[in-house]
Amino acid sequence: RVEARRLLLIARPRRDVDDSATWSRYQLIWPHLEPTEVVASSDERVRQLIIDRIRYLNIFGDYARGVAEGSKAAMRWEKMLDTEEELEAARTLRTQWFQLRSTIGNSLLGLSEFARSRQVHEQVLAEQASALGQDHPHTLMTAGALAADLRALGLYREALKLDRQTHPNWVRQYDADYLWSLRAANNLAVSYRVNGDVRAAQELDAQTHQRLRLLLPEGEGHALTLASARNLARDLIEAGDYRAAVDGALEAYQTAARRM
16 A cells, blocks of 8 residues: 555646646546545655545535545544644644645535535634644635635625735735735635725736736636636626626637637
8 A cells, every 4th residue: 555655646746736737647546545545644745635636526516525525534634633643743634634624615615505614614724823823825725715705605894804814925925926826816806896896806807817827837728817817807897898808708718618
């Protein structure tokens, strides 16, 4: 099993699971997670494949399976934490346990179980802030997820307040062009829009879209860039600039169609 897990690590793409260019490689890995008992590995790099797997299921909208597989793994890691005596090993496992539960919360959000996803993200956020710090990237990721829960529940002002804290923290620590900073910018723009500040949303979405086109390897064809173009089109509709909205949405559609 140890040797098989090493092979899985070698096979794992260097780029993240949300990059469509990696999906065929990840698909080769998934059938081997259970037979090799990846979930029980003492190596955090191996265990990361479990989080990759749940994120992958969320990308493809298989949220129910994400909750089922993620919850099973989370319970296993919780039991492992109860018996882990080495401090550093326990720290890394706990960090991944937080991240996995936050990802399960995203699966619940995808299932429209907004109250449950909010409960999960609030609990994980408090635990991450205490154990890892307010500015840890995993803490900031969960904060962004919690803001999405709040928007889904119609709590737009609370979501905007949280996003206005999270986005500057990403930029301050990692620069405005960092991928997660751009994700946070996208979330903040959504919160601006649902709160009626269309101008702020449009300005931020335009900046984010331009950065994504220049920074990501696949440029205009990356899923995050296409999502940004869609959001910018929504801003333009809200602003009454229908011609520009049609042009932007059509360009995004044609780019996506070429990738099919």
